[in-house]
C-alpha cells in the first residue's frame with residue numbers, strides 16, 4: 341500500500357511538471373507564429389488626391405493590402421442615396437470612395453467595371469456599388485474603410501483623422 | 515538476462531535478437547488475403563508507390579528550392595527547370611504525382627464505399643483513411659504555396675481567410691496563421707516547413723496506423739463474405755491451396771499488387787513525359803502580385819467539388835456547407851445504419867444513393883471549374899443542395915434496407 345501511494349505521488353508529480361511544461365510550450369509556440377514587430381509597425385501611405393480622375397479607379401498599397409480610391413462623377417452623386425452618401429469622403433468640392441480593396445467574402449481583389457459603375461469579384465461572383473456597398477452575394481458586408489486623415493489635398497492612410505472618427509462613430513467604416 | 519545461444523548463421527543471429535522469422539510470418543507469409551478480390555484492391559499499394567515517388571522527387575527539388583518571397587519563383591522556374599540537369603524531371607514527377615495521388619485516393623475511397631469496407635470492424639481503417647485524406651489535402655495546399663506564383667498567393671489569401679469563420683470576424687486567427695496582414699515572408703517559410711517536414715511526418719504515421727487497422731479485420735472482398743481466417747488459413751497450410759479462400763500476402767498477393775503497380779507506372783510516366791500540363795496551372799507561371807487578382811481563381815481539380823459547395827451560398831451558410839462537406843465522409847460508418855456488408859448494387863436503395871453521389875460530385879467538380887455565372891451558378895447550387903440532402907437521407911435509406 342505504501343508503495344502504491346508512493347507511485348501515486350510520483351505519477352502526480354510527473355503530471356504536474358509535464359502540465360506546466362506543456363502549457364509553457366504552447367504559449368511559446370503560439371507567440372512564435374504571431375506577426376513580428378517589424379510587420380506590425382506598418383508605415384503610413386500618402387496619396388495626392390489632385391491627380392485622381394473621376395470614374396477611374398486608383399489602387400494604392402497600404403500594409404500590403406490594396407486600397408481603392410474612386411473619385412465620383414456628378415452623375416453618380418446625383419443618383420446616390422443616404423447610405424451611399426454617408427460613405428463618401430469629401431475633399432473640397434469632390435467626393436471620393438476610399439476603401440480596402442479586398443472582397444469581404446474571402447479576400448480577392450474585385451475589379452472595377454467603369455462602364456457598369458460597379459466592382460465585380462471574379463472569385464465567387466460578388467458585386468459592390470461605387471460606394472463599396474455589397475449588392476450581390478456572397479460578400480456579406482461593404483468594403484471596409486481604412487483609418488485615414490485628410491491633410492489639405494493629401495490622403496494619409498493609417499492615421500485616424502477627424503473625418504474617419506466621425507464615420508467610425510456612424511458605423512459606416514465596416 | 516535473456517538466454518542467447520551461439521548463432522549458426524547471420525539469419526539465426528538476427529532472429530535471436532529481432533525475431534525476424536516471426537515478424538515475417540505475421541506481416542507477410544501468414545498475413546492472409548482473400549482470393550475473391552479484384553484490381554481495385556491494389557489501389558492501396560499504388561498509393562504507397564505514389565507517395566514514395568513524391569518523397570524522392572521532393573528530396574531532389576529541396577536541394578535547389580529557396581523559401582524566400584524574392585527568390586522562390588525563380589528558384590523553381592529558372593534554376594530547377596532550366597539550369598539543373600533533370601530538374602524538370604523531378605518537378606514533373608512531383609506535380610503529376612501530387613495530382614494523380616488524389617485520383618487514386620478517390621478511386622480507393624469509392625471502392626471502400628461501394629463494397630461496404632468501412633463497417634463491422636473496419637471503422638478504424640476508414641477513419642485513418644479519411645485522416646490521410648485530410649493530411650494529403652494539407653500537403654497539397656502547402657506545396658502549392660511554394661513556387662510563389664499568382665495562384666499560390668491568391669489561393670493562400672482565400673483559404674487562410676476561411677479561418678476568420680465568416681461573421682465571427684476572427685481576423686486575429688487569420689493574421690496569426692499568416693504571421694502578417696497578407697501572405698508574405700513569414701507565411702511562405704512556415705508553409706515550407708509544414709510541406710517538407712510536419713505534414714509528411716504525420717502522413718507516414720497515419721499510413722502506419724492505416725495498415726495496423728487492416729491487420730485484425732483483414733481486407734473485405736467482392737461479395738462482402740465473412741469467413742473464418744483460422745479455418746481457411748489452416749486449409750491452405752495443410753496443402754489444400756485450391757480449396758482455401760485465402761492466399762498469402764507475400765509473395766502471392768504481392769505479385770498481383772505489383773503487376774497492377776507496373777501498369778499504373780506506365781500510365782504515370784506517360785503523363786510525366788508527354789502530358790504533364792494538366793498538373794501545372796498556367797496562371798502560376800506569373801510571379802505573385804498582391805495588387806492584382808487573377809481574372810478567375812479556382813483550385814486544383816481535386817478540391818473543386820468542395821469549393822463549389824462554398825460558392826453559391828452567402829458567406830456564413832457557404833462556410834457551414836463547406837465545413838459539412840469536409841467532415842461528413844468521416845462519419846460514413848455511423849451514418850450507414852444497415853448491417854449489410856455487400857456491394858452497393860446488391861443493397862437496393864443504397865445503390866441509387868451511391869451512383870447519385872458520384873454523379874453529384876462530378877457535377878460539382880465541373881461547375882467549380884466554370885465561371886460563377888448564370889446557369890452554372892444555378893446548377894452548382896442544386897448540386898450543392900443535393901450533396902447535403904444525400905447525406906441527410908443516408909441513415910433513413912440504410913435503415914429501410916433488408917437484412918441479408
Ligand code: HEM
Pocket residue numbers: 554555556557558559561562565619622623626629631632636639640641642643644646647721724728732733734735
Ligand atoms: C496515401 C493514402 C493511403 C494509402 C497509402 C492507403 C493504403 C491502403 C492499403 C495498402 C490498403 C490495403 C489494400 C487495399 O484494399 O487497397 C488500404 C485499404 C483501405 N483503405 Fe487506404 N490508403 C490511403 C488512403 C485512404 C483513404 C483516403 C481512405 C478513405 C477514407 C482509405 C480507406 C481504406 C479502406 C476502407 C480500406 C479497406 C479496403 C477493404 O477492406 O477492402 N484509404 N489502404
Ligand code: FES
Pocket residue numbers: 443444445446447448461462463464465466477478479
Ligand atoms: S472572394 Fe469575392 S466573392 Fe468570394
